Amino acid sequence: MSRLNKIIDAFEEGFIATILAVMTLVTFWQVVMRYGFNSGWGGALQFTRVLFAWLILFGMSYGLKIGSHLGVDAFIRLFPKPVFRTFGLIGALVTLLYAALLFDADWFGWLLGLDNRGSSGGAFDYVAKYYKLPIGMEDLKFPEWYQEMFGVKERVPRWWGYVILPIGLALLAFRSLEMCWFILTGQRDTMIAAHEAEELVEENKDVLKD
Numbered sequence: 001m002s003r004l005n006k007i008i009d010a011f012e013e014g015f016i017a018t019i020l021a022v023m024t025l026v027t028f029w030q031v032v033m034r035y036g037f038n039s040g041w042g043g044a045l046q047f048t049r050v051l052f053a054w055l056i057l058f059g060m061s062y063g064l065k066i067g068s069h070l071g072v073d074a075f076i077r078l079f080p081k082p083v084f085r086t087f088g089l090i091g092a093l094v095t096l097l098y099a100a101l102l103f104d105a106d107w108f109g110w111l112l113g114l115d116n117r118g119s120s121g122g123a124f125d126y127v128a129k130y131y132k133l134p135i136g137m138e139d140l141k142f143p144e145w146y147q148e149m150f151g152v153k154e155r156v157p158r159w160w161g162y163v164i165l166p167i168g169l170a171l172l173a174f175r176s177l178e179m180c181w182f183i184l185t186g187q188r189d190t191m192i193a194a195h196e197a198e199e200l201v202e203e204n205k206d207v208l209k210d
Contacts, residue, residue: 008174012062019055023048043139050161057168064175064191071192081189088190089183095191096176103169123165130159137161
């Protein structure tokens with residue numbers, strides 16, 4: 001588990017850093033070309049939008065890892081610590097269920113006998129359907145040399161942009177399962193480890209005095 005966790009940590013951090021770097025470079029280059037040479041890449045806006053969506057979906061799981069998601073725990077902290085940890089475990093399990101349902105709801109529909117009643121499908125099926133359909137993105141196109149070399153169509157397949165959906169949800173499920181383990185073993189009390197409001201109050205409590 002520890003080795004797998006390290007591999008996923010490196011994958012998430014490396015991919016997030018790469019996305020941020022590429023978004024920055026593309027945006028900077030587009031500004032230079034637009035205002036300096038009255039030119040630019042027509043697909044830059046859609047490209048950065050896709051990368052931003054990827055950043056958000058990767059950030060869901062990474063936020064759980066570093067405890068940066070916002071949470072309101074003032075009420076549940078009034079309870080004894082064992083009860084508080086129980087609430088934290090419930091939150092982790094609900095997050096795990098949320099990720100599993102969005103990834104693929106077929107199992108849930110089968111479990112409750114809801115087949116063909118709107119409970120089937122999910123992110124995996126969604127991407128699989130676009131994989132089979134010859135639909136490309138509006139503005140993103142392959143270079144001509146790439147089209148000739150690999151014999152592909154002009155537009156980038158739409159499923160390339162959507163493939164992050166099942167990947168991001170799978171990572172969120174993994175992190176939620178990890179949080180369940182941490183709470184059960186006493187390593188954490190809840191999924192939310194960061195308390196920005198308390199930290200800000202502590203840092204600025206003497207500002208008025210100064």
